[in-house]
Amino acid sequence: MDDPKARPHDGKGRFVRTLSTAEREAEAARLRSLGWTYQRIADTLGWANKGDAHHAVSKVLRDTVQEAGDDLRSLELTRLDALYVAATEVLEREHVTVSNGRVVDLHGAPIPDDGPVLAAIDRLLKIQERRARLLGLDAPVKRDISLTDERAAAIEALVEELGEQ
Structure with missing residues (x-):
């Protein structure tokens, strides 16, 4: 080969x-x-x-072979969608604190466990970041920066000073 x-x-x-x-x-x-x-x-x-x-x-x-690339992007987006749905289900599910195999309760009511919710939020953010990279949504933003004459002169002076060193 x-x-x-x-x-x-x-x-x-x-x-x-x-x-x-x-x-x-x-x-x-x-x-x-x-x-x-x-x-x-x-x-x-x-x-x-x-x-x-x-x-x-x-x-x-x-x-x-743009078509194969588009198919691959589409597949990756479909996979990310499925992961997003699964993570959302975890996020929306009720979670209770368990210790030694038993539900921990306070005055007869189970104590909620925020750990799985926070982990699901982290996973959702990672999926969103991956989707944004795949789609090129994180491209740099163009900025129009204008300088005053005073700042331009200061920059020129600094460039000259650095050039002398």
């Missing part, structure tokens, strides 16, 4: 993308969309390690 590091290059140190390479990268993305681990993909496609499989899938997402 072809080793990603042994691909032909263009004489300028850059790898040349062959039809075979593109097909193997697309296959790696397809297998990932089926839920395969990177290690299993690497083993199946004959790559040295899971990093090569990860690189291939990333390349597909970035450069090639």
